[in-house]
Amino acid sequence: MAGALFAGLCLILSCFLGGSLAAPSFTSEPGNVTAEVGGTALLEWQMNDDGASQLFEIWRKLPSAGLIQRASGGDAEPFAGYEGKFEIEGVATLKILNLNKEDAGQYEFQATYDDSTVLDSIATLIVSYQPTITDVTASPASNVMEGDDLTLTCAADGVPAPTYTWTKSDGSPLGTAVADTAAGTLTFTNISRDATGSYTCSADNGVGDAQTQDIAVAVSYPTTAAPTTPTPNVTMKMTDAPTPAPSAEPKPTGGMKTSGKPGGRGRGAKPQKGGLGTGAIVGIVLGLLALFITIAVGAYCASKRFGPQQEKKPDVVTFTKAEENEAEPLKNKDPENPPEKSDDKDTSIIKNGEMEDVPLKNAEEA
Ligand SMILES: *[C@@H]1O[C@H](CO)[C@@H](O)[C@H](O)[C@H]1NC(C)=O
Ligand SMILES: *[C@@H]1O[C@H](CO)[C@@H](O)[C@H](O)[C@H]1NC(C)=O
């Protein structure tokens, strides 16, 4: 019994001694801490002293700056210049006031015990802040030619890193443009003239409101030359189209003539001959016959009219003599004179002969 009790006491003592011999350790460390600009960050450490006594504690910002320190049993004392900026709360919580961007970084806490134990821990402070768009660029330029490639890039300063959203300012769709929300790019490949317009970049990281900025894109393209030149070729094709169909009907060919284009007429004539074959030939033949008859009659009449008239003055007498034999043809050719002549044939002719004979004689004498 006594041996057992002794053994038990030894076990309890050994356990107690063993526990006291175990070094102090952290029971909680801050790790990564995020706090917004202007706010307060709390880096909280918790330790199990295990019966050891703290001799000294110090908080630093890496790589080397001492911020605040505390001796055993004393108050925390900030280093020069850090009063009001750093405080110690609870067991070993570092309180950082009035955060700014430069406060972000790594913080080290170090505790030294009377048993020669040194606890050391590093935490990371992330200071978040609203994005600010720093640059919106177009590469190679904001004015490009249709068919070119174009990349818009939006850059913003913000923590955590913002995500980017591109939209067309007028709300119309982006088409085939590809956006990268992490890189902030909007890439156009083989850009079309429809891409002309204003584009809005929005940067958001969950801190404050999203920030936006616009950039204008202008896509140039060749003017009138390209669209006008194909037009005549298109119209020529349209005139060709009805050609096979209207082989039996002349009306379409008439319509094509109204187009007034030389090409249309030339091609319109071919189907006209084929379509009007019999009718046209008959018409042409009849027309030619009528023309020949007219020419023949005209030539015959002219030969009888102009022949005597050209020699009118000297042959007035002979003409009157011939008139008696061929009265009817003369009346047909000169419908005005014959009635008068018929009444005063002899007198008028004689007068004419006398009047003309006189000047002729005078002319001969002169
Ligand atoms: C802290 O953040 C870093 C990167 O920012 C990461 O690698 C690490 O795992 C984080 N630590 C903890 C404890 O979350
Ligand atoms: C570019 O786009 C036009 C019309 O938008 C298209 O006709 C052309 O084939 C495209 N070119 C390339 C190389 O994709």
Ligand SMILES: CC(=O)N[C@H]1CO[C@H](CO)[C@@H](O)[C@@H]1O
């Ligand atoms: C712009 C174009 O293609 N024009 C063509 C129209 O057709 C003529 C003859 O078919 C061509 O010579 C032109 O080049």
